[in-house]
Amino acid sequence: MSENRKTAILVFGLGLVATLLALPFLYALGLPSFEVVLMGLFGEGNAWALVFTALLVLLIFFGLRKWIKSTD
Structure with a gap:
């Protein structure tokens, strides 16, 4: 390995x-939990909360990917 x-x-x-x-x-x-924060920002049942969460996850994923590639 x-x-x-x-x-x-x-x-x-x-x-x-x-x-x-x-x-x-x-x-x-x-x-407060992340769910409570999202409901406070966007309201219940708002699609923008899903978009915000997906963008946050992608940002973390690509940042980690870039960090791992830079340590090669």
Whole structure:
């Protein structure tokens, strides 16, 4: 297994662990969920919330892809 792939798997695993540890803490502090934020911004049943979420996911995906390619 290449070093780049090992690094990507390590970063993914650390991201999962950080999420599992941080989300309960943020929930205890009263931070609203992403669903509540989207409903507050766009209202219930609005298609723009889906577009916004898809763009956010694509932005993260392409940013990670660019970062992984730059570490080659």
